[in-house]
Amino acid sequence: MNELSPLAASATIGCSDAPVLRERGQREVFCGLTGIVWLHRRIQDAFFLVVGSRTCAHLLQSAAGVMIFAEPRFATAIIDERDLAGLADANDELDRVVSKLIERRPEIKLLFLVGSCPSEVIKLDLSRAALRLTRRFAGEQRADLKVLSYSGSGIETTFTEGEDACLASLLPYLPATNDTAPSLLVVGTVAEIVEDQFRRIFSALGIDNVAFLPPRRAAEMPAVGPNTQFLLAQPFLANTVSALEQRGASRIAAPFPLGVEGARAWFEAAAKNFGIAKARCAEILEPLASRARDSLARHRVTLAGRRIFFFPDSQLEIPIARFLARELGMTLQEVGTPFLHREIMGEELALLPAGTFLSEGQDVERQLDRCRETAPDMVVCGMGLANPLEAEGYTTKWSIELVFTPVQGFDQAADLAELFARPLRRRALLKV
Amino acid sequence: MQLSLWTYEGPPHIGAMRIATAMQGVHYVLHAPQGDTYADLLFTMIERRDVRPPVTYTTFQARDLGGDTATLFKTSVADAYERFKPEAMLVGASCTAELIQDDPGGLALALNLPIPVVPLELPAYQRKENYGASETFYRLVRACVKTDQPAVKASKPSCNILGPTALGFRHRDDIVEIKRLLEKLGVTVNVVAPADARPSDLARIPQAHFNIVLYPEVALTTAAWLERQFGQKYVNITPIGVNATRDFISAVAALAGIDAANFLRAETSRLVWYSRSIDSTYLTAKPVFIFGDASHAIALARVAAEELGYQVVGLGTYSREFAREVRAAAKIYNLEALITDDYLDVEAAIKAANPALVLGTQMERHIAKRLGIPCAVISAPIHVQDFPARYSPFMGFEGANVLFDTLTHPMMMGLEEHLLGMFREDFEFHGDAAASHLGAAQTPAPATVIAETFTLAWDAEAERELRKIPFFVRGKAKRNTEAYATQQGVALIKLETLYDAKAYYSQ
Numbered sequence: 033m034n035e036l037s038p039l040a041a042s043a044t045i046g047c048s049d050a051p052v053l054r055e056r057g058q059r060e061v062f063c064g065l066t067g068i069v070w071l072h073r074r075i076q077d078a079f080f081l082v083v084g085s086r087t088c089a090h091l092l093q094s095a096a097g098v099m100i101f102a103e104p105r106f107a108t109a110i111i112d113e114r115d116l117a118g119l120a121d122a123n124d125e126l127d128r129v130v131s132k133l134i135e136r137r138p139e140i141k142l143l144f145l146v147g148s149c150p151s152e153v154i155k156l157d158l159s160r161a162a163l164r165l166t167r168r169f170a171g172e173q174r175a176d177l178k179v180l181s182y183s184g185s186g187i188e189t190t191f192t193e194g195e196d197a198c199l200a201s202l203l204p205y206l207p208a209t210n211d212t213a214p215s216l217l218v219v220g221t222v223a224e225i226v227e228d229q230f231r232r233i234f235s236a237l238g239i240d241n242v243a244f245l246p247p248r249r250a251a252e253m254p255a256v257g258p259n260t261q262f263l264l265a266q267p268f269l270a271n272t273v274s275a276l277e278q279r280g281a282s283r284i285a286a287p288f289p290l291g292v293e294g295a296r297a298w299f300e301a302a303a304k305n306f307g308i309a310k311a312r313c314a315e316i317l318e319p320l321a322s323r324a325r326d327s328l329a330r331h332r333v334t335l336a337g338r339r340i341f342f343f344p345d346s347q348l349e350i351p352i353a354r355f356l357a358r359e360l361g362m363t364l365q366e367v368g369t370p371f372l373h374r375e376i377m378g379e380e381l382a383l384l385p386a387g388t389f390l391s392e393g394q395d396v397e398r399q400l401d402r403c404r405e406t407a408p409d410m411v412v413c414g415m416g417l418a419n420p421l422e423a424e425g426y427t428t429k430w431s432i433e434l435v436f437t438p439v440q441g442f443d444q445a446a447d448l449a450e451l452f453a454r455p456l457r458r459r460a461l462l463k464v
Numbered sequence: 465m466q467l468s469l470w471t472y473e474g475p476p477h478i479g480a481m482r483i484a485t486a487m488q489g490v491h492y493v494l495h496a497p498q499g500d501t502y503a504d505l506l507f508t509m510i511e512r513r514d515v516r517p518p519v520t521y522t523t524f525q526a527r528d529l530g531g532d533t534a535t536l537f538k539t540s541v542a543d544a545y546e547r548f549k550p551e552a553m554l555v556g557a558s559c560t561a562e563l564i565q566d567d568p569g570g571l572a573l574a575l576n577l578p579i580p581v582v583p584l585e586l587p588a589y590q591r592k593e594n595y596g597a598s599e600t601f602y603r604l605v606r607a608c609v610k611t612d613q614p615a616v617k618a619s620k621p622s623c624n625i626l627g628p629t630a631l632g633f634r635h636r637d638d639i640v641e642i643k644r645l646l647e648k649l650g651v652t653v654n655v656v657a658p659a660d661a662r663p664s665d666l667a668r669i670p671q672a673h674f675n676i677v678l679y680p681e682v683a684l685t686t687a688a689w690l691e692r693q694f695g696q697k698y699v700n701i702t703p704i705g706v707n708a709t710r711d712f713i714s715a716v717a718a719l720a721g722i723d724a725a726n727f728l729r730a731e732t733s734r735l736v737w738y739s740r741s742i743d744s745t746y747l748t749a750k751p752v753f754i755f756g757d758a759s760h761a762i763a764l765a766r767v768a769a770e771e772l773g774y775q776v777v778g779l780g781t782y783s784r785e786f787a788r789e790v791r792a793a794a795k796i797y798n799l800e801a802l803i804t805d806d807y808l809d810v811e812a813a814i815k816a817a818n819p820a821l822v823l824g825t826q827m828e829r830h831i832a833k834r835l836g837i838p839c840a841v842i843s844a845p846i847h848v849q850d851f852p853a854r855y856s857p858f859m860g861f862e863g864a865n866v867l868f869d870t871l872t873h874p875m876m877m878g879l880e881e882h883l884l885g886m887f888r889e890d891f892e893f894h895g896d897a898a899a900s901h902l903g904a905a906q907t908p909a910p911a912t913v914i915a916e917t918f919t920l921a922w923d924a925e926a927e928r929e930l931r932k933i934p935f936f937v938r939g940k941a942k943r944n945t946e947a948y949a950t951q952q953g954v955a956l957i958k959l960e961t962l963y964d965a966k967a968y969y970s971q
Contacts, residue, residue: 108468418508
């Protein structure tokens with residue numbers, strides 16, 4: 033564990049060069065398989081087959097809660113003893129399971145073989161299996177069925193990084209384009225309502241050539257080329273960024289579209305890159321920003337001056353902390369994130385209040401000690417910690433909800449604030 | 465590899481966690497990759513526990529695999545001991561750690577901690593959650609009980625209650641109910657374990673005169689060992705339902721040397737009268753399909769058949785360890801037991817049996833919902849709604865009250881059923897609608913279920929007539945008619961065939 037070097041906070045804004053506490057130890061986080069829970073709903077004709085153990089099946093079932101019975105578009109090929117005995121056999125087994133699955137769900141157009149800890153440790157080569165199966169299906173008049181692979185294992189990925197791995201695996205299969213007209217690609221899963229809002233705003237700004245990754249259907253994969261510029265809607269996409277850049281696309285640096293300020297800066301960055309006049313930009317965005325700012329006022333009453341502590345979970349912590357501090361007046365005790373990508377997070381770090389205590393990684397027991405020492409008004413944490421902390425008298429906001437709720441963009445800024453205000457209001461409300 | 469959309473049990477280390485979390489003063493160090501901490505949510509969210517499970521996970525990552533995962537494990541054990549100071553420690557591996565073979569047991573023992581350290585060998589690619597719980601409880605009891613000195617028995621008849629765990633279906637209230645019964649009967653409860661017991665309590669187990677195996681899936685192995693080791697006899701009757709509770713009381717009384725005749729005359733459940741009251745007449749011979757863990761499936765079949773007058777048309781379990789017992793129970797109802805952990809098999813069996821009620825797990829709830837069949841949950845796996853705030857045991861006489869309500873509530877109520885038989889074209893209360901006392905429940909789609917499963921040709925008139933039959937008996941009518949037509953060599957089913965079949969099957 034590294035010691036924090038004391039920071040002389042000269043400015044009141046900016047953590048670009050701030051020290052970060054890097055901790056290693058027990059981590060209370062989800063693995064990347066959890067990404068399947070929302071990805072299978074986002075891409076409607078995709079199916080996710082985890083190659084793993086009963087633990088993986090159990091995790092998905094627990095995380096997907098009551099959704100599993102709706103014949104979900106994911107399943108687990110559970111490795112058993114016989115598979116562990118020899119690799120060749122495991123590949124035959126996988127082919128058998130996939131055939132059975134495709135028979136059951138003929139409407140599938142995109143099948144992801146998702147690696148897990150057990151499959152990675154025994155070095156089962158799922159990328160070769162995906163190629164083999166794609167070729168086989170092509171021979172069986174199922175050329176419309178693509179098989180891809182990525183790893184959602186806990187040893188390699190944390191929670192939302194599962195989406196990063198999934199999107200990065202799509203990159204080699206995205207059609208190429210040499211269009212000279214610039215196109216905009218928005219990367220990262222957002223709620224459908226948010227996607228529709230974003231399209232409308234881009235269109236009003238005069239940017240009509242917009243695509244989203246991941247798309248809603250396998251057939252709608254966006255094309256990528258040297259004139260593709262992309263904006264990240266989500267912060268956890270480091271590998272997808274590299275893969276897009278390798279295809280010649282370029283990233284538009286921007287903070288994330290969380291809160292009014294974030295959303296505005298995000299659209300402005302795109303507008304600037306597409307040569308849209310500042311005045312035009314302001315004309316479109318100011319009414320939206322103004323309406324959104326007004327809707328934050330009510331929550332500011334509840335949240336201003338409250339001290340908040342973030343346990344690491346999804347990499348959304350820094351942008352959300354920035355929003356809560358700057359737009360709602362909250363005080364940041366500690367902002368923990370599972371992984372901090374300095375370049376992608378650059379614009380966000382520049383906006384964070386100076387002197388913010390940042391931590392990357394986790395030693396959960398030590399972090400709990402720190403949390404209790406600072407006695408924050410609100411703790412943002414996973415569901416393994418939330419109820420135990422509530423029982424100790426802390427108000428918590430369970431963090432997974434931030435991934436499962438439409439929170440991006442102007443019209444969701446108040447909803448995002450409400451997620452944090454609600455537990456505090458509830459605590460004040462209950463008289464038992 | 466096994467294609468699994470739903471697993472009835474978690475991996476065995478979840479069973480071990482259920483023991484550690486149920487107890488006090490026990491800590492479990494689990495060698496596991498990052499992400500396996502999802503299991504904490506089972507306890508903090510589904511069971512709504514207000515403390516973290518006493519589990520330290522090593523949460524190794526890929527970068528650790530190149531290094532020394534064994535040292536990582538040893539450090540985790542040492543740190544967990546320092547921080548939590550448990551009275552006993554469990555050490556083991558999850559499925560991924562099993563592959564890297566770090567020998568958690570050996571590593572932990574090398575630390576020479578001043579407490580019992582119990583290594584768990586739980587083969588994650590062969591066995592499942594309940595085995596993990598059973599094996600962990602057994603190892604822990606063996607580690608805490610001293611076998612080299614005779615146990616001092618209490619003067620009054622006393623017993624241990626073995627089996628209740630964390631995340632157990634209704635375990636919390638079953639214990640209260642059974643303790644109350646034993647107290648009234650004059651039997652002292654020496655130790656309840658694993659729930660709320662400490663390692664020091666486990667050491668006192670031999671002081672009781674006999675054991676009660678409340679949940680054989682968890683405690684039978686341990687009770688059998690205690691009998692071999694200390695001559696402690698055990699009662700292995702699941703006291704679910706009025707009759708099973710009576711049998712249980714008689715068996716306990718016999719081991720305690722108590723005459724229970726007066727007690728049995730005085731104690732009863734409302735189920736007895738409720739089931740005999742005339743508004744329960746319509747429940748007679750309602751076909752019911754039962755699936756769950758072995759002890760709950762067997763017990764509920766008896767309740768359904770003997771105490772509510774239902775007809776058991778399907779009985780099965782996912783507990784392979786108790787397949788023999790379930791097969792024997794199924795024979796009572798002239799059935800072939802369904803032993804499977806594949807929910808698609810269960811779904812197919814439910815479809816084929818066409819029950820009016822399904823008693824099962826969380827998964828059967830979903831199957832039943834899809835097929836439009838009333839359903840009640842009677843066994844783990846369960847979700848958050850089956851860890852209710854109110855007192856709701858399944859065991860004992862109060863448990864039987866809960867059972868009566870649970871097993872009758874989802875059914876269409878009697879008068880409504882009569883009216884549906886008479887007037888089938890009401891815009892609101894029609895044959896395909898769900899029971900109105902369940903509010904605006906979604907309308908099941910029996911029409912589509914029927915459409916996709918016609919095996920013979922029906923003419924339009926016969927099909928229309930079939931649709932006039934209320935949905936909860938329509939499937940049976942369809943099957944009977946087709947079976948009769950096949951037997952008689954009828955190629956096209958007409959109106960007459962339908963009524964011929966009806967007459968034939970009511971002989």
